[in-house]
Amino acid sequence: MVGAPRTAGVKEVAAHAGVSLGTVSNVLNRPERVSSRTRARVEAAMSELGFMRNESARQLRAGSSRTLGYVMLDATNPFFTDVAQGIEEAADEADLSLFICNSDNRSERERTYLDRLQQQRVQGILITPVDPDAAILDEVSARGTHIVIVDRTRHNETHCSVAVDDVLGGELAIEHLIELGHRQIAFVGGPDTVGQVLDRRLGAKNALVRAGLGESNLTVVPTFAMTAAEGRGAGERIAGLPAAARPTAAFCANDLLAFGLLQQCVTLGMRVPEDLAIVGYDDIEFASAAAVPLTSVRQPRRQLGRTAAEMLLDEASPGHEHRQVLFTPELVVRASTRHSG
Ligand code: RIB
Numbered sequence: 001m002v003g004a005p006r007t008a009g010v011k012e013v014a015a016h017a018g019v020s021l022g023t024v025s026n027v028l029n030r031p032e033r034v035s036s037r038t039r040a041r042v043e044a045a046m047s048e049l050g051f052m053r054n055e056s057a058r059q060l061r062a063g064s065s066r067t068l069g070y071v072m073l074d075a076t077n078p079f080f081t082d083v084a085q086g087i088e089e090a091a092d093e094a095d096l097s098l099f100i101c102n103s104d105n106r107s108e109r110e111r112t113y114l115d116r117l118q119q120q121r122v123q124g125i126l127i128t129p130v131d132p133d134a135a136i137l138d139e140v141s142a143r144g145t146h147i148v149i150v151d152r153t154r155h156n157e158t159h160c161s162v163a164v165d166d167v168l169g170g171e172l173a174i175e176h177l178i179e180l181g182h183r184q185i186a187f188v189g190g191p192d193t194v195g196q197v198l199d200r201r202l203g204a205k206n207a208l209v210r211a212g213l214g215e216s217n218l219t220v221v222p223t224f225a226m227t228a229a230e231g232r233g234a235g236e237r238i239a240g241l242p243a244a245a246r247p248t249a250a251f252c253a254n255d256l257l258a259f260g261l262l263q264q265c266v267t268l269g270m271r272v273p274e275d276l277a278i279v280g281y282d283d284i285e286f287a288s289a290a291a292v293p294l295t296s297v298r299q300p301r302r303q304l305g306r307t308a309a310e311m312l313l314d315e316a317s318p319g320h321e322h323r324q325v326l327f328t329p330e331l332v333v334r335a336s337t338r339h340s341g
Contacts, residue, residue, distance in 0.1 A: 008049035017045035067097045069117035071127040075102035078284040086305025124312040146315035162308040169297040169329040170203020173251045173279045182249040188234040189253025190223040231260020255280035277337040293334035
C-alpha cells in the first residue's frame, strides 16, 4: 500500500526557497530577524509544498510547555485579576494553561518571575511591567521568549502592546465634572513613575483648557501608590484645605483611590456628591456596589487581556508584525457625581 504522501519538511522548504535551514527556522520562530523579501520567498515555498509545521516536535525541541505566563503589577487590584481572566479565556481556547505572577510593582520580583517563567519554557509572557522601557523586556525577547506588554506602552515599539487611551480617559472624567458645574477639581493619583497617572492627569488638564479654565482649577493631590489607603490620606488632605480653596470634586487615577477617598468622606461627615463629587478609573466590579455607586472611567479589562493573549499566540506565526493596540475608555455615570432628584 502506498503510504500517505509525507508532507514537506523544513529541509524541502529550504531547498525549494534556496535558503538555509536556519532561515526557515527564523521565519517560523523569529520572523522579525528575516527580511520581508526572504520571508515572502520562504512562505511561498511553504505554500507550494503544502508545508505544515510540526507543533509537537517544535515544542519538544523548544522544550516549551503548553503554558503562557502573565506577570501582573498588583494582585490586590481587581483591575489586574479582570485582565488575567481575559488572558485565561484566550489561553484556554488554545488549550494552554496560564501561570499568573504578581510583581507587586517591584522590579526585583518582576525579574525573578521573568527568569522562572523562561526556565519553565513558557510559550510566551504577558506583562504589565514596573517600567515599560526597562531593558529586561528586550533581554527576554532576545533569548527567544515572546513578550506582549499589557496596559502599558513603550516609547520604542519593539513589542506588541495593548493599552487604553488614558489621556482621553482623563478628559472624559473632567468634562463630566465641568458639565456639572465644578470649577475647582482635585486630581488624586501617583506616583508619577506610573505612566497611566501622567496620562490621566494630562487628559484632565486638556479638558480644563478646552473649557477655558487653567491648571489653577486643578488641585493635584499626589499619592505614593494607587491604593485605598492612599485614597483615605488624600481625603484627609482635601478636607484640611481652607474652605475657599477646597475642591468640590475629585478625579481619582483609579477606583481603589476613589474608594478610599469615599470612605474618608464618610468618616469626616462629607456628603458625596453634595460636598465632594468623586470620579474613579477602571470601573471594576465594586464600583457599582460602593456605598455611593461610583462614577468611573471604564477600561475594557477582559478585552485588554484577551486581545493581548491573542497577539502573543500570533507572535510565532509567519509574517507576524508587532502591533500597539489602544482601546477607548468610556465614562460610566453613577451617584458619586450625579445629584439625585
Ligand atoms: O496600576 C494601577 C492602575 O493602572 C490600575 O488601577 C489600572 O488603572 C492601570 O491602568
